[in-house]
Amino acid sequence: MNLPRAILTRPGSRSVARGTRWVFAGQVARWEGEPQAGDLVEVLDPAGQTLAFAYANRKVQIVLRVLYSPAAGARYPEGVPDERIELARKLDRAWTRRRGLKLDSDAVRLVWSEADALPGMVCDRYADVVVVQFLTAGAERRRDWVIAWLGAHLKPRGIYERSLGPGRSREGLPPRLGWIWLPAGAPEPEPVVSIQEGPLRFRVGLAAGQKTGFYLDQRAARRLLREQRLRGSVLDCFSYTGGFAVSAAHAGAERVVAVDSSGPALELLAANAALNGFAGRMLPVRARVFAYLTQAAERGEIFQAVILDPPAFARNRAQRSRALAGYRELHRRAAQLLEPGGLLLTCSCSHAITPRDLKASVLAGVRDAGRRLRLRRVFGPDADHPVKPQVPESRYLTCLLARID
Secondary structure, eight states: OOOOEEEEOHHHHHHHHTTOOEEEGGGEEEEESOOOTTOEEEEEOTTSOEEEEEEEOTTSSEEEEEEEOOOTTOOOTTSSOOHHHHHHHHHHHHHHHHHTSOOSBSEEEEEEGGGGTOTTEEEEEETTEEEEEEOSHHHHHTHHHHHHHHHHHHOOSEEEEEEOSHHHHHTTOOOEEEEEEOOTTOOOOOSEEEEEETTEEEEEESSSSSTTSSOGGGHHHHHHHHTSOOOSEEEEESOTTSHHHHHHHHTTOSEEEEEESOHHHHHHHHHHHHHTTOGGGEEEEESOHHHHHHHHHHHTOOEEEEEEOOOOSOSSGGGHHHHHHHHHHHHHHHHTTEEEEEEEEEEEOOTTSOHHHHHHHHHHHHHHTTOOEEEEEEEOOOTTSOOBTTBGGGOOOEEEEEEEO
């Protein structure tokens, strides 16, 4: 079997040899053959030695995403990988790693794109339902194999697809949303599932909302929040469907103000509060967070704790400076609302923002408010969202817990 080939520049070759999974257009010296979007391509160094096998899409900036990197000197029996076998091995490894984790939830990330050497693929299990995303042309081409493996090995009640977003559009792919696998003869269920996390229950809407329906990557932060001794009022900004707000109520908060701009998200937040017996302590507010923080300061409101979990302020390094200015202003406004010794839990989900960046912007914003910060902890997601040093994009979430004097 002869595959199209991509011969890399020397810098590109060194990058792939170090374990980088992305190859940009400028790192390819020349192409041999005309690969179609999603085709498997042999990747070679300038001397003609095979470095890896990747799938290609020459219509986007990331033209190659590495799928297979044979060990030095090793060759596949037929000269190229048997994709069905190799994909099954990768899925087996990803699932085995997650089964070995001691998580306090029946919702878990099963496949995390490049971090599991399955670029463009995301797979989450919510109790007995699996939700998948195929976000690149290469992932889309291997979609049926992955779905078949998930159905056979996990035996879920159903598999739901949420392949949406601008990244997929850039790859030339249409959106996909809905049930794509059900056991033979099973009726199509409602796209809502109930999950357990520690002592709490949450209803997750699969058809709308963010990511695959719930922020599984914030499990560690919610666990840490539940361990705090809260009282009085807590402000949860960018609250979405209530993961943090309900956790704050469980930690003892007598009143939780949950602010989000999405009406449907706040409706599900209210349902999740009621599900856990906290309806009387929850105050959902539909508003833009920056405006609400200003108005709350003008009213003289004070909170024991403020939680900030905004959407990504920077999608790439070019947006970094503007994002840092936004984080600084956000934390200035939040610090104004905290009582002395109040708790600040803040997060950044931008891979272009490093932990050092976030700490610096929080410190600057707190100082701008005339307050002082006592840093308690900096951390990321739970172990089901692995971080690989060779894949810097896998380190995207930073959380910071501090006291504000």
